[in-house]
Amino acid sequence: MAISLALIVVFGLAADIIFRKFKLPGLVGMLIVGVLVGPYVVGLMRPEMMQVSADFRRIALIVILLRAGFELRRDTLHRVGKTAIIMSAVPAIFEIAAIMAVAPYFLKLSLLEATILGSILAAVSPAVVVPLMIDFMERGKGAKKGIPTMILAASSVDDVFVIVLFSIFLGMYGGHKVNIAWQLAGIPISIVLGIIVGLIPGYLLYRLFLKYDWQPPRRTLLVIGTSICLLWLEEIAHNVVPIAALLGVMAIGFIILEKEEAIAHVISQKLKKLWVFAELLLFVLVGAQVNVSVAWKAGAAGLAVIFIGLVARSIGTYLSVLGTDYTWKERLFCVVAYVPKATVQAAIGAVPLEAGVAGGEVILAVAVLSILVTAPLGAIGIMLLGEPILEEEKLTTYRFKTLREKLQLPRVGERIRSKRYGTIWKIIEEKEVWLKTPGAEWKGPEPMPAIYLRFWQPESGSSPGTGKTMEYRYSFVDTSFHANWEILYD
Helix, strand or coil: HHHHHHHHHHHHHHHHHHHCCCCHHHHHHHHHHHHHHHCCCCCCCCHHHHHHHHHHHHHHHHHHHHHCCCCCCHHHHHHHHHHHHHHHHHHHHHHHHHHHHHHHHCCCHHHHHEEEEEEEECCCCCHHHHHHHHHHHCCECCCCHHHHHHHHHHHHHHCCCHHHHHHHHHHCCCCCCCCCCHHHHHHHHHHHHHHHHHEEEEEEEEHCCCCCCCCCHHHHHHHHHHHHHHHHHHHHHHCCCCCCCCHHHHHHHHHHHHHHHHHHHHHHHHHHHHHHHHHHHHHHHHCCCCCCHHHCCCEEECHHHHHHHHHHHHHHHHHHCCCCCCCHHHHHHHHHHCCCCHHHHHHHHHHHHCCCCCHHHHHHHHHHHHHHHHHHHHEEEHHHHHHHHHCCCCCCCCHHHHHHHCCCCCCCCCCCEEECCCCCCEEEEEEEECCCCCCCCCCCCEEEEEEEEEEECCCCCCCCCCCEEEEEEEEECECCCHHHEEEEEE
């Protein structure tokens, strides 16, 4: 398995570098690498790696969804919440209906088989969409109207909605008595429970981090471990009550950000570094699941069904954002952002075949083909349209995140040593402030973000903050902290 990991890292990174050089999303290159080294083409990926592929992909998905949670702000969610709810269901319904109508003609499937196929294809891929939306959010692109946040939230709920519909249709095919009303009621129940089971441990983690001054890597690992436990909880409870655990994962990040931004920013920073490896795992392994020969069997008829489904989905997406203040270009971006398919199709595409559905092989072939076609095209479309269409808000909180990453400042409670005098100080206060532009040296929009730090020199018998203190504001034009101080990691 070690050699498989080496192949993922070496070839995945090479593809990422090459594709970025041509201004294309690196994940497209990773997907292609996965297809090529996977068991269905060259066969370099070891069988034991493929056996644990699903677990690795889920862990990688947890990392990116945690990053998403640490970007979700309450005010933005309030702004886009209604649109996100509509987007989570309407486009999928349009796509399923269209495939129901045309798949019996193009693929010779029964009406119920066509419906099962539609419910598989109707899921957007958070693995593709979420990283790209986070990239926009971190740069403040679309921040004014909250478009990336809306797409991020909607795509996550979209999967819950579609998978429930898939379960209903598959149960109906097997002749099982399916309580459709109860199944549909399970959608809001799973969403609410998913958020609750995320908020509770998230709040407990926040309290724990306040009480104990653990280093950022330990905090990050604890957050990841808790998130994995949420997915395990979903598995053991699914026969009793549905839980959308992936929403719970995002809720953990959300509540920590809501309660303590400084802690949230530090953990988010560590997750960003971890994502470099997790991204390779996710997209190379998704690509490795793709059986090109199976996809080939779908042929032109499969492509036609996918295309018609996407047209219907696009109409549904456009209608979902009609009531917003988005421009027609921003609505077009939303349409394109809802194109990519990957993770859900790779996860459940083979389930109908395993369940004995007569058209299961055809369904699998079209599902695989949809990944090959929509994942790269959707990702490229998002990048090409997002850059010129999404407005960069001049005054945005995301500039603070960029600043924090650039400065690498200490946290409250950490000790620092003066490089010039050797004296020991402690950080006792930290906050985000806006400064008036200091002149020609700052080329960005006014005002300028800065991080305010208050230093205290501990003295025996004195309480924190009494005695010798000083303060400083670090910004994009004053990055002098590390020239004067070193952080003491006790």
